[in-house]
Amino acid sequence: MRGFVSSRLAALAGTLGGVLAALSISSAQAVITKQLPKPLPTAVVTGGVSNVTYSSAILGGYVAARGQVTNYVFQYGPTSAYGAQSPLAPAGNGTVTIKVTQAVVGLQPGITYHYRIVAASPGGTTKGGDRTFTTPKIPLSLAIAGVPNPVVFGNPFFVEGTLSGTGASTREIVLQANPFPYLGGFKNIGNPEVTLPNGTFSFAFPGLTENAQLRVVTVGGKEISSPVVTELVAVRVSFHVRRARRRGFVRLYGYVAPAEVGALVGFQLLRPGKSVNEGGTSVRAGTAGVSRFSAVVRLRHRGLYRALVKVNDGAHVSAYSNPILIR
Helix, strand or coil: HHHHHHHHHHHHHHHHHHHHHHCCCHHHHHHHHCCCCCCCCCCCEEEEEEECCCCEEEEEEEECEEEEEEEEEEEECCCCCCCEECCCCEEECCCEEEEEEEEEEEECCEEEEEEEEEEEEEEEEECCCCCCCCCCCCCCEEEEEEEECCCEEECCCEEEEEECCCCCCCEEEEEEEEEECCCCEEEEEEEEEEEECCCCEEECCCCCCCCEEEEEEEEECCEEEEEEEEEEEEEEEEEEECCCCCCCCEEEEEECCCCCCCCCCEEEEEEEEEEEEEEEEECCCCEEEEEEEEEECCCCCCEEEEEEEEEECCCEEECCCEECCCC
């Protein structure tokens, strides 16, 4: 009986020892856990903005990682709901505050943007305060071209161009001209027009009789002017051939408008990649608005010919006739 009691006591002692040991480990773990401090959240401050253009900006901020591995982004957008953010970037795990920046692109001109810095670490996510900046408007600018240039005397042509910048859509503009000798100043030609939604426009010019300086200007508000383009007017040349009385000779003749008395005329044989001079003459008086030329020449070769009329009056430029086939 005494042996049975002893064995039971020994068993109870072993069980109690195990329980006490388990309690000791659990208590130690609780103490250790209680002693470990909770990671501090990263501290951030939304900084200023720099290098602001029509479509981009560099956003700045400050990050104190407090020894925790930290990453950050900038959130930005046209409202405080943001809607876009920069790529995730590392801020390290240092113990001092550092300055960080990131460039954002794809912005729209003349828009106020909200932005803030947001950092994440084992201590949690921290958001900086909201700040704003405004992208500048794109200044209006005009570009034009005459189509075609030069234009044949009396033919219609177009002045085409684009108004670029903020507010270029459906803007009222007008075409102005200053004819040769360019001393009368620019005057409006026709009625104003309105740019298309993409800023493009086209003015039809029914017929120009002499070289002219052209420009397009905006109507209303601060005037914006295009660079001056000189539209050249080429003389109109007609070219013909007929038999001459002398055997082996032909008469080459034609007309020039406007009248360009004294201008030189050259007859050219067209060959692949070049032209060969086959004689010439000069322009003589005709009617009030049209002068003429004529010459009897012996052509050594048959083929395509054209006439070149060279003028130097400043109001017009030289021009070729359409080619004619002489057999």
